[in-house]
């Protein structure tokens with residue numbers, strides 16, 4: 001009896017335990033589990049990111065993405081911000097080229113690069129200097145298309161209201177902010193004698209130029225941005241801003257007219273697609289420099305390097321071929337022109353693998369040649385510009401390079417609009433024999449999106465002639481040599497200048513430099529390397545974003 005009673009108790013106890021266990025399981029499994037927050041490694045993001053030239057602008061772009069904005073929305077907000085954080089590089093007085101991938105993987109190019117004004121001086125190219133120097137003055141100002149580019153991009157891909165993209169920058173410009181380091185250094189290059197109006201906005205009340213860390217405001221520009229935010233792009237091209245801008249530009253010796261602004265149109269075209277290993281690389285066609293980037297990559301791809309060169313001999317061989325590839329690319333630059341004005345068949349061939357094979361066949365492993373061998377004709381190296389890369393949560397991506405050309409462009413400041421004007425027409429120097437009204441100057445800009453399955457790499461660079469240098473180096477080191485995005489971008493570069501001389505970034509391997517000199521490469525010193533690559537990559541579900549330390553940039557994401 002007692003035994004069977006005990007058995008009943010045991011049984012009940014077991015049943016009870018089972019019941020409790022079931023209840024516990026039910027409670028735990030149906031409770032909304034806190035999402036295992038990204039297993040993405042430290043320093044990476046799980047959803048989206050923006051890599052701009054300054055942390056502030058990356059953050060402004062990220063905030064827009066977090067509010068449900070598209071990659072284009074984030075890009076426009078971050079570009080507007082860059083116009084005040086790095087006003088020496090870009091702004092609404094310039095132009096830009098967007099490479100946009102939508103969430104289904106379709107890619108378009110939006111081109112709002114400056115054009116030659118209708119009254120451009122036919123003899124303008126006679127004023128080109130023989131070697132690089134800061135060229136200022138109203139005669140070099142191209143028709144600023146920047147805002148038409150934003151308008152077109154937003155019309156096609158925008159999600160948030162247009163005005164919302166302007167608000168963060170308007171607030172900053174009005175309230176003021178500490179001058180970032182690179183802007184501060186650029187301000188020191190302003191010359192009172194030549195550019196009084198520019199001097200005025202970048203100086204304190206005692207007339208001394210401002211320095212990094214001091215507070216600057218751009219109140220006039222804030223008014224202009226507010227008008228564009230509230231009234232749309234037309235106010236810039238046919239309204240009050242157009243009138244003021246034309247007046248100020250003509251005052252400064254420029255030839256911009258109301259008709260130039262009124263007739264300016266941003267264009268939308270297909271991207272060029274270049275197979276790059278397992279990736280498809282999307283780049284803008286001429287007048288941008290995408291074809292030259294593709295040439296360099298295709299030449300180097302043919303050497304089938306699976307890992308980074310280790311021994312000094314291997315490094316010398318790699319860099320010798322790489323420098324030779326750039327020497328050929330420099331000789332081919334003159335074929336990159338605005339296709340609406342000068343259609344160069346060769347420009348279309350340059351990006352092809354077969355053309356790269358031909359050029360590779362001309363590269364000797366143990367010697368280099370005089371500039372004539374590469375058909376090099378003199379042109380001007382340039383500098384400046386900004387690039388930003390954006391990847392949104394929905395998979396849409398933007399690589400956009402924007403510029404007023406040289407540091408502070410033409411150095412013409414329009415007092416009634418707060419706009420700094422570009423000197424984009426200097427990009428024709430050495431690259432063209434004549435200029436047609438409406439023509440876009442050739443460019444090195446190559447905002448690129450690379451896609452392979454679910455992996456995506458959004459990249460681009462600033463730095464004028466050093467754009468191709470920075471991009472090629474970062475892509476080769478990352479995609480083929482397996483370096484992290486950050487290490488790849490930080491790798492010291494060799495720049496092959498417009499005379500085919502080589503310039504090595506500090507920290508470049510000294511033994512390799514010696515060996516390359518022994519092979520006959522002509523070395524020159526360079527003090528500053530302004531190749532600046534800003535990139536965002538999504539791989540294995542995590543987002544890595546890197547802004548180049550060379551410009552003290554920082555990315556932001558979530």
Ligand SMILES: *[C@@H]1O[C@H](CO)[C@@H](O)[C@H](O)[C@H]1NC(C)=O
Pocket residue numbers: 191193
């Ligand atoms: C600017 O002008 C002043 C006087 O007019 C002259 O002394 C000075 O050398 C000039 N500076 C430059 C950089 O040309």
Ligand SMILES: *[C@@H]1O[C@H](CO)[C@@H](O)[C@H](O)[C@H]1NC(C)=O
Pocket residue numbers: 365366
């Ligand atoms: C360069 O290499 C070629 C074969 O690739 C060889 O015939 C030639 O002698 C070499 N020249 C020098 C200077 O080493």
Ligand SMILES: *[C@@H]1O[C@H](CO)[C@@H](O)[C@H](O)[C@H]1NC(C)=O
Pocket residue numbers: 328331373374375
């Ligand atoms: C240099 O120009 C000549 C004449 O146009 C051409 O035949 C040759 O292929 C060019 N070489 C290169 C490397 O582009």
